[in-house]
Amino acid sequence: MTEAEWLVCNEPTAMLGSLRCPVSERKLHLFACGCCRAVWECIPLGLHRKLVDVAEQCADGRLGHGILELVEKRARAQSALPNEAIHGAFAALAVTNVIGWWAASRTLLAAREAVCKWAVTVASTGELPPTSAVATAAVRAWGTEWARRNAEPAWSWNNIWPEAAQAAGDAAHAAAEQMFANVLRCLFCNSFRPTSFEPAWLTPTVLALTAQMYDSRDFGAMPILADALQEAGCDNDDVLSHCRDTSTPHARGCWVVDAVLSKE
Incomplete structure (x- = not known):
């Protein structure tokens, strides 16, 4: 790959x-x-x-x-x-x-x-x-397929249901x-561009914030971590963009958090 x-x-x-x-x-x-x-x-x-x-x-x-x-x-x-x-x-x-x-x-x-x-x-x-992106995708696909099939006079409820379920399943799988x-x-960070963390970046604020997120499993402060790292001199785009990306989930083992805490 x-x-x-x-x-x-x-x-x-x-x-x-x-x-x-x-x-x-x-x-x-x-x-x-x-x-x-x-x-x-x-x-x-x-x-x-x-x-x-x-x-x-x-x-x-x-x-x-x-x-x-x-x-x-x-x-x-x-x-x-x-x-x-x-x-x-x-x-x-x-x-x-x-x-x-x-x-x-x-x-x-x-x-x-x-x-x-x-x-x-x-x-x-x-x-x-629909509390998750997967469920939301399924709900939208179901509704779209149901409306499309329901507009065709020849289709009955018994015929529409499996088609809508298939559409919802496909959308859920993709999501x-x-x-x-x-x-x-x-x-797992981008192995094609490995990142080395400078000791100067690991200020008391950075370490405390990262440890708190790791222990609580609440990674909502990742954008704040990006600011703290930047203030400490970090100019690595991969690190900063990963911290500031709120569209993707973070979990224990996050490569940035692990790097700060010296975990492998």
Whole structure:
């Protein structure tokens, strides 16, 4: 994969396969957790969400894998889940794989399946608000296809529904692919233009702000971090633009945050 392709690619599976070795096991596990965070509404409450929390801490060495195995065992033993929660549960369970590549790839697939099915349900029933870009894309596609088919006299409700569902599913899949690709780009920097952080950039303000975002998982202050880095002398466009890009999600393992905190 070329640099130009990496920057615009919306195929996270292909992007995973293109990562240049060696790849940090921590990063791969945090990407798996980031996929779950991106579809948090699809992850069942309770033990499955706890599983993602624990997996993040294990990736950082804050907890041992024995704790993760215990929570996983309890999650697997949980009473039957409703059908709409199954794929979200699979995504949470996939993060526990000890091999980073497997955790990343399997969680990606399960999370994508979960959010796409959820988004089509949102579009078809209207029972849940479109709280994500994936659901919003599905709702719009459903409405557009429904209106188009409904304008044709020969079409009945039974014929319109599957066509609208297909359109919503296709739109959800495309939006999900873009979302997960953005998560991947957040964690893995552009390897064609590696960035070195100057010690002078790491002021007390920069370090404190970054540590607070990392611990809280609230990355809303990334644009403020960009200002602080710039004031410290950082003039790297890749770093500053990544911090100021509010259109894409940030997650634990973000390459800028990791560089500031000296995490690999």
